[in-house]
Amino acid sequence: MANARILVSDPLAEEGLVILKEAFTVDVKTDLKEDELCGVIGEYDALIVRSGTEVTAKVITAGKKLRFIGRAGVGVDNVDVDAATRQGVIVANAPEGNTLAATEHTMAMMLSLARNIPQANASLKKKEWKRSKFMGVELNEKTLGIVGFGRIGREVAKRANAMDMKCVAYDPFISKERAAQLGVRVMSLAELFTVADVITVHTPLIKETKHVINAKSIATMKDGVRIINCARGGIIDEAALVDAIKSGKVAGAALDVFETEPPLESPLLSLDNVIVTPHLGASTVEAQKNVAIQVAKQCVEVLNGGSAKYVVNAPIVPTEHAEVLEPFAELAEKMGRFAIQTVEGRLASVECIYGGELAAYAGSMKFVTRLVLKGLLDPILQTPVNIVNAEFVAKERGIAMSETVTEEAHGFKNLITIRVKTDKTEETVCGTVFVKGRSRIVSVDKYTMDLIPEGYVIVSRHLDKPGVIGRASTILGKCNINIAGMQVGRINAGEEALMVLNVDSEVPEDVMKEIRSMPGIFSATFAKISSKKI
Numbered sequence: 001m002a003n004a005r006i007l008v009s010d011p012l013a014e015e016g017l018v019i020l021k022e023a024f025t026v027d028v029k030t031d032l033k034e035d036e037l038c039g040v041i042g043e044y045d046a047l048i049v050r051s052g053t054e055v056t057a058k059v060i061t062a063g064k065k066l067r068f069i070g071r072a073g074v075g076v077d078n079v080d081v082d083a084a085t086r087q088g089v090i091v092a093n094a095p096e097g098n099t100l101a102a103t104e105h106t107m108a109m110m111l112s113l114a115r116n117i118p119q120a121n122a123s124l125k126k127k128e129w130k131r132s133k134f135m136g137v138e139l140n141e142k143t144l145g146i147v148g149f150g151r152i153g154r155e156v157a158k159r160a161n162a163m164d165m166k167c168v169a170y171d172p173f174i175s176k177e178r179a180a181q182l183g184v185r186v187m188s189l190a191e192l193f194t195v196a197d198v199i200t201v202h203t204p205l206i207k208e209t210k211h212v213i214n215a216k217s218i219a220t221m222k223d224g225v226r227i228i229n230c231a232r233g234g235i236i237d238e239a240a241l242v243d244a245i246k247s248g249k250v251a252g253a254a255l256d257v258f259e260t261e262p263p264l265e266s267p268l269l270s271l272d273n274v275i276v277t278p279h280l281g282a283s284t285v286e287a288q289k290n291v292a293i294q295v296a297k298q299c300v301e302v303l304n305g306g307s308a309k310y311v312v313n314a315p316i317v318p319t320e321h322a323e324v325l326e327p328f329a330e331l332a333e334k335m336g337r338f339a340i341q342t343v344e345g346r347l348a349s350v351e352c353i354y355g356g357e358l359a360a361y362a363g364s365m366k367f368v369t370r371l372v373l374k375g376l377l378d379p380i381l382q383t384p385v386n387i388v389n390a391e392f393v394a395k396e397r398g399i400a401m402s403e404t405v406t407e408e409a410h411g412f413k414n415l416i417t418i419r420v421k422t423d424k425t426e427e428t429v430c431g432t433v434f435v436k437g438r439s440r441i442v443s444v445d446k447y448t449m450d451l452i453p454e455g456y457v458i459v460s461r462h463l464d465k466p467g468v469i470g471r472a473s474t475i476l477g478k479c480n481i482n483i484a485g486m487q488v489g490r491i492n493a494g495e496e497a498l499m500v501l502n503v504d505s506e507v508p509e510d511v512m513k514e515i516r517s518m519p520g521i522f523s524a525t526f527a528k529i530s531s532k533k534i
């Protein structure tokens with residue numbers, strides 16, 4: 001996409017900007033209000049943000065050309081991912097680049113909180129020498145409760161363990177064994193609240209984590225507990241925290257993130273035992289370089305027609321599966337394109353069955369199914385359909401989907417079967433990949449084929465008797481349409497047969513009509529199996 005334009009609406013490290021500018025035209029416009037962003041976004045193919053830009057549904061709708069939204073960081077709670085998905089816009093983040101920066105910030109906050117460092121620093125700079133006022137506590141042997149044991153939670157645990165703290169964690173998606181390897185005991189959230197001396201949260205802000213620290217949960221905590229939030233504002237109910245600090249139940253809090261940012265009106269700012277930083281968790285030279293490069297590379301890939309590594313609104317495929325599944329995904333999309341053009345009626349359901357060696361990749365086949373859907377829907381809809389919105393578009397149109405994985409491959413090493421039902425009929429197409437770059441459609445309904453899924457094809461159902469194929473060829477010859485290959489399948493001689501002709505050019509509708517009107521032809525359709533939109 002040679003003329004693509006990218007808008008960067010938050011500060012991005014130079015290393016990322018260089019990558020973007022080498023490939024495309026880049027504008028950096030920061031501090032835009034929603035309306036200002038809506039006013040300009042229509043000109044851009046991609047938008048790169050950090051946490052400072054709210055990418056609302058309104059912005060996304062105004063971004064008529066948008067194909068990619070990149071978040072140079074982890075949290076995508078400032079992006080309306082559902083709106084992007086509906087519009088087929090890829091949303092990707094850079095989840096690994098700032099892990100250590102946020103971890104080290106958490107450790108700095110925890111130590112500062114224990115030893116009153118910010119308060120003591122401010123006091124001395126006011127020319128005071130108050131040693132007893134800033135008596136601290138040791139972290140050694142204290143219990144650290146980690147809520148959310150992902151990338152940052154785990155790195156925090158490693159460092160806290162090195163300081164001889166006892167680490168316990170709550171995360172519904174982590175196994176006890178995995179945590180135990182890091183010397184961390186997994187427990188329920190309720191138990192964690194009762195045993196921890198210090199609690200640090202490292203989850204995303206989602207429905208389940210909103211206000212997880214609230215008046216009720218604080219009441220169950222140890223008296224004098226200390227609380228840290230370097231994850232997302234909103235995980236802690238700030239009003240409840242203010243009350244608990246004022247009452248002395250909570251001895252102190254260290255906050256890098258807030259329910260409203262900047263939190264200039266927040267009562268938290270006037271409490272002595274609350275220490276705060278202005279969302280600095282990811283603000284290190286190293287982290288900013290990492291996330292900027294990660295997101296810029298993904299943006300360039302996507303705008304050049306490739307895929308992004310950390311897409312948050314498409315099925316996640318482990319890297320080792322992605323390479324193996326690539327030719328299957330390509331075949332699946334072509335099979336979808338073939339099926340939709342050769343079947344009659346309104347699409348009602350699609351069944352995808354993955355057989356043989358594909359059974360080993362069961363967890364990743366959703367990715368291939370999305371490409372089947374893309375192949376089926378993209379040729380018939382005005383809205384662009386892609387891997388991001390394919391499932392959404394199908395659901396919106398009431399098209400039922402199912403996906404099955406089986407060891408059975410009917411004599412092939414691998415087999416993709418797609419069964420398409422419409423309001424009028426049903427068609428089953430099977431395909432296989434022999435070696436990378438060599439795939440075939442091996443059957444259409446009950447007829448065996450060896451069809452290269454490429455270019456232009458005519459699919460006809462006809463009576464198996466002498467002269468029918470010859471007459472169809474004559475019509476094409478007369479119109480200067482070259483036949484590159486031919487497949488004929490039949491079950492019993494003299495009955496219905498299926499013919500698939502690979503032709504070198506498009507077949508005009510009047511020529512198709514002439515073929516359909518021939519005696520002995522029951523139906524004939526023309527299909528393009530290229531990956532371009534039809």
Ligand SMILES: NC(=O)c1ccc[n+]([C@@H]2O[C@H](COP(=O)([O-])OP(=O)(O)OC[C@H]3O[C@@H](n4cnc5c(N)ncnc54)[C@H](O)[C@@H]3O)[C@@H](O)[C@H]2O)c1
Pocket residue numbers: 074075076095098099102147148149150151152153170171172173174202203204205208209230231232256257279280281282283
């Ligand atoms: N302050 C900053 O500048 C800064 C910098 C980086 C990351 N962050 C934020 O830190 C948070 C964690 O980042 P990460 O990179 O570790 O993410 P991650 O995805 O690696 O980890 C998040 C963990 O939370 C767990 N989780 C999900 N729902 C949960 C629930 N209901 N209860 C408990 N745990 C739950 C997940 O299973 C996962 O293990 C994110 O909110 C991110 O946006 C903030």
Ligand SMILES: O=C(O)[C@H](O)COP(=O)(O)O
Pocket residue numbers: 050051052072073074075076098279281282283
């Ligand atoms: O989720 C993140 O990556 C952090 O909150 C960092 O946000 P920032 O990019 O605005 O510093």
